[in-house]
Amino acid sequence: MSYNARIPRRWISQDAPQATSLMRFTLTSVWSPINGFLEWFGELGVFVWQVMRAAVRRPFEGRELIRQLDEVGSKSLPLVALAGAAIGAVLALESRYSLVRFGAKSMLPAAIVFSIIHETGPIVTGLVVSGRVGAGIGAELGSMKVTEQIDAIEASGVNPYKLLAFTRILACILMLPLLTLAADFCGVAVGWIVDTLAEPISFHKFLHAGFAGASFSDFLAPTFRTAVFGLIIGMIACFQGMRSEGGTEGVGRSATSSVVLSSLFVILADVILVKLILVFFP
Amino acid sequence: MMHSDQAVTLRVTESSDKRAIENTECNTANPAVVLRGLHKSFGAQRVLDGIDLTVGSGKTLAVLGRSGTGKSVLLKLIIGLQKPDSGSIRIHGQEITSSNVEAVNEIRKTMGFLFQHAALYDSLTVEENVAFPLRRHTRMTASERGDRIKELLAGVGMEGELKKMPSDLSGGMQKRVGLARALALEPGILLLDEPTAGLDPITSREIDELILKLQEEHDVASIVVTHDLQSAKVIADRIVLLHQGNAVIEGTFEELERSDDEFVAEFFKRDS
Numbered sequence: 001m002s003y004n005a006r007i008p009r010r011w012i013s014q015d016a017p018q019a020t021s022l023m024r025f026t027l028t029s030v031w032s033p034i035n036g037f038l039e040w041f042g043e044l045g046v047f048v049w050q051v052m053r054a055a056v057r058r059p060f061e062g063r064e065l066i067r068q069l070d071e072v073g074s075k076s077l078p079l080v081a082l083a084g085a086a087i088g089a090v091l092a093l094e095s096r097y098s099l100v101r102f103g104a105k106s107m108l109p110a111a112i113v114f115s116i117i118h119e120t121g122p123i124v125t126g127l128v129v130s131g132r133v134g135a136g137i138g139a140e141l142g143s144m145k146v147t148e149q150i151d152a153i154e155a156s157g158v159n160p161y162k163l164l165a166f167t168r169i170l171a172c173i174l175m176l177p178l179l180t181l182a183a184d185f186c187g188v189a190v191g192w193i194v195d196t197l198a199e200p201i202s203f204h205k206f207l208h209a210g211f212a213g214a215s216f217s218d219f220l221a222p223t224f225r226t227a228v229f230g231l232i233i234g235m236i237a238c239f240q241g242m243r244s245e246g247g248t249e250g251v252g253r254s255a256t257s258s259v260v261l262s263s264l265f266v267i268l269a270d271v272i273l274v275k276l277i278l279v280f281f282p
Numbered sequence: 283m284m285h286s287d288q289a290v291t292l293r294v295t296e297s298s299d300k301r302a303i304e305n306t307e308c309n310t311a312n313p314a315v316v317l318r319g320l321h322k323s324f325g326a327q328r329v330l331d332g333i334d335l336t337v338g339s340g341k342t343l344a345v346l347g348r349s350g351t352g353k354s355v356l357l358k359l360i361i362g363l364q365k366p367d368s369g370s371i372r373i374h375g376q377e378i379t380s381s382n383v384e385a386v387n388e389i390r391k392t393m394g395f396l397f398q399h400a401a402l403y404d405s406l407t408v409e410e411n412v413a414f415p416l417r418r419h420t421r422m423t424a425s426e427r428g429d430r431i432k433e434l435l436a437g438v439g440m441e442g443e444l445k446k447m448p449s450d451l452s453g454g455m456q457k458r459v460g461l462a463r464a465l466a467l468e469p470g471i472l473l474l475d476e477p478t479a480g481l482d483p484i485t486s487r488e489i490d491e492l493i494l495k496l497q498e499e500h501d502v503a504s505i506v507v508t509h510d511l512q513s514a515k516v517i518a519d520r521i522v523l524l525h526q527g528n529a530v531i532e533g534t535f536e537e538l539e540r541s542d543d544e545f546v547a548e549f550f551k552r553d554s
Binding site: 053057059143144147148149151152153154155156157158159 | 358361362363383384387388390391393395397398399401402403404414415418419463
């Protein structure tokens with residue numbers, strides 16, 4: 001029975017059908033994306049469960065893991081180093097201008113080192129890797145999916161969640177902290193070069209001033225939070241790739257969504273992790 | 283009630299139309315694949331509507347039907363790449379619909395699958411493609427594996443293309459390599475999805491001969507999805523025709539060719 005059947009006809013406005021239709025349209029347009037989002041999360045949960053189940057069972061894919069460590073680590077190194085160096089140069093230029101204005105020029109090495117190690121190094125590495133590796137994994141697995149190569153792996157009695165997904169996710173988790181160290185080093189080194197061009201200072205003195213008052217936890221927690229970035233990048237890129245459908249267009253969509261979603265989740269995770277680090281390593 | 287000594291048996295569900303239906307049996311003591319009441323839908327589209335099928339060891343069943351009638355889905359259900367909505371799939375007596383991933387993977391090692399477009403791993407060479415199942419599921423030494431790969435590729439006339447990448451091969455060559463890969467573990471069951479589609483007549487005949495050889499020498503049970511009636515006539519012991527999710531008719535090529543059923547006659551008319 002419809003609602004209208006219970007309501008006296010005279011109470012119903014002439015505009016009621018139009019209003020009902022508008023309400024239904026509004027509800028549908030609001031509910032549809034929410035439903036899609038919840039569905040995506042549900043599927044991601046199932047995917048993570050399948051990867052975790054596959055990960056603890058033999059055989060362990062050592063050869064594929066080494067290949068992925070090279071793919072994620074070595075091949076991302078030049079780009080990450082370059083991004084770190086650029087950030088170091090920009091920080092040195094910007095910080096000098098600000099600190100000189102406030103008469104705190106002596107704080108310049110510490111400002112550069114802390115900024116890079118605490119925030120810019122990890123987040124820039126996370127975003128650069130999510131762009132390079134996320135797109136690569138999304139496109140590679142997406143292409144394998146639409147050409148039935150993943151089905152062929154499964155049909156030959158090999159678990160694709162272990163061979164393809166787990167190895168890539170683990171490689172991202174292991175390589176992100178190492179890449180972050182490389183970005184940090186390049187950032188600090190280029191920061192010193194830029195600084196020393198304006199006002200000569202030895203690298204030893206620069207580091208001494210930069211790390212004065214810094215503890216081990218200042219260094220450790222921000223670097224290792226990039227392992228979480230690695231988990232996010234690997235997981236989302238593998239998930240988007242392995243659910244790809246619709247031919248070459250679908251592969252393109254997988255690559256794009258891998259980058260967009262992993263970058264977005266890296267930034268969101270960064271906010272949460274910074275807060276947690278401040279709580280646990282004050 | 284089905285008997286275990288049926289080699290190729292097909293029952294049509296009650297929902298099927300009144301087309302001529304032949305429920306034929308061919309004796310065997312050892313069924314390799316037994317399907318019972320298999321249903322599969324994608325959304326509102328019903329693809330398979332209660333198919334029953336038995337294929338014995340050493341027998342070849344050709345599955346015919348118009349495009350989109352669920353022939354490839356049938357093969358994917360048998361190898362566990364898709365799950366049926368209901369029904370039973372027994373491979374060498376073992377139910378796969380209720381088995382866990384590990385058990386299904388063990389069963390898959392006894393089956394070879396040739397995909398419609400070969401599905402070769404495009405980052406691996408021809409040699410590595412064929413080596414893939416051997417490397418994973420056998421304890422062969424490198425030299426034993428090398429010999430086996432050469433033997434398999436020689437069997438499909440591709441022994442000279444070891445180091446080529448799949449992208450350097452024609453469609454027919456890719457299918458041959460796909461077939462060599464499917465045969466790597468000496469499967470008891472072979473599932474072939476349009477093995478001769480897009481191939482020249484000579485290569486098609488060579489593939490047919492290879493399937494016949496396997497049938498004779500290794501007692502391999504094969505299910506071949508094809509549109510190639512000539513190929514079906516040569517390789518298949520029995521032929522089943524699917525239409526609207528059901529098996530319309532099953533029998534030998536000659537039996538189907540003689541059928542009075544309008545749809546069957548229409549299907550076979552083009553080649554006659």
